[in-house]
Amino acid sequence: MITILFYLLKVVLCSALLYTYYWFVLRNKKFHQYNRFYLMGISVLSWIVPLITIQIVKEQDIASSKVLNFANFISENNSLLEQEIIENTANYKWDNLLIIIGIIISLFFIIRFVKSLWDIRKLIRLYPLKVLKGMNLVMTDVKGTPFSFFKYIFWNTAIDLSSDVGKKILAHEVVHIEEKHSVDKLLIELQLLIGWFNPIVWLIRNELYLIHEFIADQKSIENQDSGVLAKLLLASAYPKQQHLLTNTFFYSPIKRRLFMLNQNKKTKFSNLRRLFVLPITICVVLSFSIKTIEVKASAIIREKFEKTSIEIQSESDTIPKVKPLIFVDGVKMTEKKMKAISPNDIESVNVLKGDQAIKKYAEDGKVGVIEIKLRRKN
Numbered sequence: 001m002i003t004i005l006f007y008l009l010k011v012v013l014c015s016a017l018l019y020t021y022y023w024f025v026l027r028n029k030k031f032h033q034y035n036r037f038y039l040m041g042i043s044v045l046s047w048i049v050p051l052i053t054i055q056i057v058k059e060q061d062i063a064s065s066k067v068l069n070f071a072n073f074i075s076e077n078n079s080l081l082e083q084e085i086i087e088n089t090a091n092y093k094w095d096n097l098l099i100i101i102g103i104i105i106s107l108f109f110i111i112r113f114v115k116s117l118w119d120i121r122k123l124i125r126l127y128p129l130k131v132l133k134g135m136n137l138v139m140t141d142v143k144g145t146p147f148s149f150f151k152y153i154f155w156n157t158a159i160d161l162s163s164d165v166g167k168k169i170l171a172h173e174v175v176h177i178e179e180k181h182s183v184d185k186l187l188i189e190l191q192l193l194i195g196w197f198n199p200i201v202w203l204i205r206n207e208l209y210l211i212h213e214f215i216a217d218q219k220s221i222e223n224q225d226s227g228v229l230a231k232l233l234l235a236s237a238y239p240k241q242q243h244l245l246t247n248t249f250f251y252s253p254i255k256r257r258l259f260m261l262n263q264n265k266k267t268k269f270s271n272l273r274r275l276f277v278l279p280i281t282i283c284v285v286l287s288f289s290i291k292t293i294e295v296k297a298s299a300i301i302r303e304k305f306e307k308t309s310i311e312i313q314s315e316s317d318t319i320p321k322v323k324p325l326i327f328v329d330g331v332k333m334t335e336k337k338m339k340a341i342s343p344n345d346i347e348s349v350n351v352l353k354g355d356q357a358i359k360k361y362a363e364d365g366k367v368g369v370i371e372i373k374l375r376r377k378n
Helices: 002-026 032-051 066-089 095-126 164-178 181-195 199-220 226-235 254-261 270-275 277-289 297-314 335-339 354-367
Strands: 054-059 129-132 135-140 147-149 152-156 290-295 325-328 331-333 346-352 369-374
Touching (some): 002 032, 002 199, 032 199, 095 135, 095 152, 147 181, 152 164, 164 181, 181 199, 199 254, 270 277, 325 354
Parallel strands (some): 135 152
Antiparallel strands (some): 147 152, 346 369
8 A cells, every 4th residue: 555655646746847847848838739748748657657667786885887876866765765655654554544535536536527428418419419511519508608529519509600709619619629629638537537636637637728728719710810819708708617528618717818819929949948858758757767776796796606607517518517716806716715705895896708718817717707806995
């Protein structure tokens, strides 16, 4: 149970880091499609990243490569944090209570989700249907209309389809259908069934729905006067009823929609803002996935010693069983004495076999050689 809770905590932290970049760098910029897929990517990636594990085997007390210093720092902190959380929470007995509360809340969201689908299905069956260019127009007087859901547009009969206002709203809802915004909404709402505990998913949901409106507003008035749509948004009364999975035309906040309609498409450093997402994502993945496994130096030496012995013996069945020679700072040494060396005194270990060993140690090198270099004492 503790492991699951730690995983869920990492999901929240991962999504928070990636969303922070969006909030300060990408938000309110006019590359809406990019922001749409970035937010969808965050919502999915935050569940996957904590499952990735990149293990670094660290030889204790042997000098590490400087290139791996940063990775070692991250991995050690990850391992210590995980161990500390598990140790500090091991004595608590609230596992079953948390599971029950989580299931109850998830059931609430599942019922809410199913009810929303049922309400949409009921509208389709209850009101007359018109086919319009591959789309289905449901003529209704329900509050909150017009709105769209997949290939269905739920139209308010109080709005004349042939009027300028009706044409603008219809064009807006058609964009929602063509861009498949209902798929985004469905995926986000499905995530909330189990990820309701993550506040970042709720923020992503709200931003994503607003970005859908930005895209629809922009495409529905392409090469036309944006003032018409702006006046329409300002004059519209907010609906008293909204559906969970639908794209409603009168979606607030109006202020940001008006701002985006009149914003210049070119944004300073727009390409750099988008490209910088890649290194940010890589850093987040590494910070959550790298872990350190410490192995004592003596264990590493023994492993290399045994491995070299096996490789030499397998070269020919006629050669009697032999073990490689051991040289410590150029001096021949027995295996027993080698094991007595403190790991703190070892700087490096090198294994020589075949022609390489014979060239350096003549006939003695036939059985393989393990070279150990000790640290110099000041």
